[in-house]
Amino acid sequence: MAQASTTGRSGPEAMPMPEKIPVTLTINGVERRIEIAPWTSLLDLLRDRLDLTGTKKGCDHGQCGACTVLLDGRRINSCLTLAVMHDGAAITTIEGLERDGALHPLQQAFIDHDAFQCGYCTPGQICSAAGLIAEGKARTADEIRELMSGNICRCAAYPNIVAAIQQAMDAMGGKP
Amino acid sequence: MINFAYARAGDATDAIRLMAAAPGAKFIAGGTNLIDLMKVNVERPARLIDISRLPLKSVEETAGGGLRIGALVPNSDLAYHPLIQKRYPLVGSAILAGASQQLRNMATTGGNLLQRTRCAYFYDTATPCNKRQPGSGCAAREGLNRGHAILGTSEHCIAVHPSDMCVALAALAAEVHVLGPKGERRIAFADFHRLAGSTPERDSNLDPGEIITAVELPAKGFAANYSYLKIRDRLSYAFALISVAAALEVENGTIKDARLALGGVAHKPWRRPEVEAALKGERADEAVFARAADLLLHDARGFGHNDFKIDLARRAILRTLGQAARGEPQSQSDKKIR
Numbered sequence: 019m020a021q022a023s024t025t026g027r028s029g030p031e032a033m034p035m036p037e038k039i040p041v042t043l044t045i046n047g048v049e050r051r052i053e054i055a056p057w058t059s060l061l062d063l064l065r066d067r068l069d070l071t072g073t074k075k076g077c078d079h080g081q082c083g084a085c086t087v088l089l090d091g092r093r094i095n096s097c098l099t100l101a102v103m104h105d106g107a108a109i110t111t112i113e114g115l116e117r118d119g120a121l122h123p124l125q126q127a128f129i130d131h132d133a134f135q136c137g138y139c140t141p142g143q144i145c146s147a148a149g150l151i152a153e154g155k156a157r158t159a160d161e162i163r164e165l166m167s168g169n170i171c172r173c174a175a176y177p178n179i180v181a182a183i184q185q186a187m188d189a190m191g192g193k194p
Numbered sequence: 195m196i197n198f199a200y201a202r203a204g205d206a207t208d209a210i211r212l213m214a215a216a217p218g219a220k221f222i223a224g225g226t227n228l229i230d231l232m233k234v235n236v237e238r239p240a241r242l243i244d245i246s247r248l249p250l251k252s253v254e255e256t257a258g259g260g261l262r263i264g265a266l267v268p269n270s271d272l273a274y275h276p277l278i279q280k281r282y283p284l285v286g287s288a289i290l291a292g293a294s295q296q297l298r299n300m301a302t303t304g305g306n307l308l309q310r311t312r313c314a315y316f317y318d319t320a321t322p323c324n325k326r327q328p329g330s331g332c333a334a335r336e337g338l339n340r341g342h343a344i345l346g347t348s349e350h351c352i353a354v355h356p357s358d359m360c361v362a363l364a365a366l367a368a369e370v371h372v373l374g375p376k377g378e379r380r381i382a383f384a385d386f387h388r389l390a391g392s393t394p395e396r397d398s399n400l401d402p403g404e405i406i407t408a409v410e411l412p413a414k415g416f417a418a419n420y421s422y423l424k425i426r427d428r429l430s431y432a433f434a435l436i437s438v439a440a441a442l443e444v445e446n447g448t449i450k451d452a453r454l455a456l457g458g459v460a461h462k463p464w465r466r467p468e469v470e471a472a473l474k475g476e477r478a479d480e481a482v483f484a485r486a487a488d489l490l491l492h493d494a495r496g497f498g499h500n501d502f503k504i505d506l507a508r509r510a511i512l513r514t515l516g517q518a519a520r521g522e523p524q525s526q527s528d529k530k531i532r
Contacts, residue, residue: 039200056200056242059229079230080297092270092299098226099300102200103244146296153295155274164527167430168294 041105045070046114054101061085061096064111072112072141076170083169086142086149087111093149095168112141115148123189124148127182135173143169147183151190159184195233199241205248206373206407212243213403214375221245221405223266224301226293227309235319236326250304250407253277259413262371265304265406269359270295272303282411283523284420284441285362290526291424292358294431304406307360307370307386310397311353311461312433313342324350325394340499341435344507345491346460351394352497355387355462356433362422364463365439365455368411374404387462394461416441416453421517423524423531424457425510430529434458436507438514442478449473449482454490454515459507466490478519480512487511 038053045068054063061078064070064087073096076084080098087096088110115122124144127133134140146169156162162180171179201216203209213219220239222228223246231237250264253275261277272278273289293301301309315321315333322331334342334352342352360383368383387398400406419442426432437457443450452473455465469490476482487508494504513531517524522532 037199055197057195057197059195079233080226083294083296086296089299093296094300095226095296098229098297100200100222100225100229100242103222103225103246149299150295153270158527160527160529164430165295168296 039102041102043101043104043106044108046110052101056100056102058101059097060087060089060099060101060104060109063101064096064109070111070113073145074138074141076139076142081170082139082142083146084139084142086146086169088145088149091149091152093146110145110148112145115144122148122186124151124182124186127186127189128179130185131178131182132175133178133182134171134175139169139171139173143171143179147179147186150183151187156187195229196235196238198232198239200244201241202244203248206245206250206405209243209245209248209405210373210375210403216241216243219243224268224305226297226301227305231310231317234317236317245405246302256410261411263303263409263411265302265371265408267303268299269293269301269303269306270298273298281415281417282362282366283417284366284415284422284439285359285411287420287422287523287526288358288362288437288439291422291434291437303359303409306357307363307406307409308398308400309356312356313353314338316353325353325390328393328395335497338499339497341433341458342497342500343460344494344496344500344503345456345464346389346462347495347497348390348392348394350392351390351461353390353394353461354458355397355460357463358422358424358434358437358457360387361437361439361455361457361463363409363411364465365441365453366411366415367453368409370406371408371410372400372404373407374401378407380410383463384465390461397461414451416443416451419444419518419521421514421523422526423510423514423517425506436503436510438507438510439463440511440514440518442473442515442518444478444519447478449476449478452486454486454511456490456507456511459494459503464490478515480516483512483515483519484508486515 040053064073074084076082078097080095085097156165219241222242250266252264254262273286278286315323321333343354370381370386424434424437434457439455441453452470455463
């Protein structure tokens with residue numbers, strides 16, 4: 019039989035009634051006012067409420083990186099954070115990287131280098147790489163591999179992913 | 195995930211007040227561990243008190259020459275902070291050895307201290323676990339315990355503390371600043387985390403209703419001779435089987451001061467001042483390091499699957515002290531161990 023934690027609550031006491039909380043988020047440059055339940059992860063908000071299904075749910079536990087998005091310019095796992103905590107924040111997903119119909123240099127580089135097979139991890143890989151380039155801490159291939167280790171690719175396209183990131187890094191001159 | 199109520203705290207006093215009014219609530223900041231545990235039903239708070247906007251995000255030099263790190267400074271910002279890189283590179287190296295950059299961007303300094311064990315039985319609510327359900331037993335002792343503790347274990351729990359950063363903070367003798375209903379207090383790092391003993395449900399000596407406001411590093415940072423070596427099942431983004439934080443002060447080949455702490459081996463970062471004292475005044479050579487390793491691991495015992503960790507720890511200690519003595523710290527991106 020399942021044994022629940024002693025922390026928090028015990029027994030079949032009533033769960034709190036759904037309480038929606040208003041938040042304002044700027045998502046891919048568009049300001050959205052949304053009312054959400056506090057237990058909504060940022061990932062579920064993006065996919066289920068806003069139909070931004072480019073961001074993928076892989077493990078839902080922060081272990082695979084498929085849900086990586088940029089929060090105020092920094093890469094995070096959207097599965098491990100509550101949307102309600104980010105009132106006022108700016109979020110960029112894979113859908114928000116292109117500019118005026120032109121692919122982001124990382125998107126183009128992933129195509130050029132065939133940096134995927136099934137493609138499921140790719141939105142997370144690209145958002146993570148965008149964060150990595152903005153951080154400016156990775157220069158060598160070793161450093162790219164280490165700082166991209168939060169993004170798992172079960173097809174093992176890793177050599178091509180590293181090459182794609184190197185190409186985009188050069189193309190972007192280290193700028194986000 | 196379970197349903198819960200949510201409140202946002204404006205400042206630290208507000209956070210303490212909200213918690214006092216709502217027993218069964220949990221504080222949330224980075225959330226990377228708490229939300230994970232809520233998804234698997236191990237943590238079931240009725241209410242979350244969001245402290246992520248509290249003004250605890252600065253890194254400041256103290257009058258005594260140390261460094262005061264706000265509890266909400268993200269792990270990534272701390273690792274790359276110029277004062278950490280220059281004066282406390284052991285801390286920066288240990289942080290970068292842990293988790294992924296996405297997680298380090300979310301996880302906070304205070305939350306890193308309070309993260310819970312990754313023991314698979316703690317996570318699996320279908321199995322007994324004294325840490326999750328006191329009195330239910332420990333499935334790890336007779337179970338798959340490859341990653342479990344070899345030092346300071348109890349019959350009730352053989353879980354390890356998962357942090358890398360805390361191993362460095364233990365070695366440097368940091369201090370934890372705490373605020374609670376009874377006011378402020380400071381806890382020496384060695385006294386912050388607990389051994390499992392008969393109360394494995396308690397990871398630390400933080401009292402209910404208290405929050406960490408800062409971590410303070412003393413003036414001495416051992417920036418010239420240090421190394422953090424982490425041994426794990428894959429080259430990155432995995433918890434430690436063994437990790438070693440070593441810091442030395444060496445003059446003409448003689449050890450003037452030494453710090454040595456282990457991660458992945460116990461319910462808290464493992465440090466023994468008598469081992470460090472035994473290194474002082476000795477030559478910085480392999481024979482001396484071997485004696486220190488034997489002393490530190492004297493009481494180590496395995497539980498079957500993790501027996502190999504005792505030898506692994508001994509070899510890792512030798513390597514790390516050697517790296518520290520040579521002034522060639524382990525790189526966290528080039529994984530060759532030299």
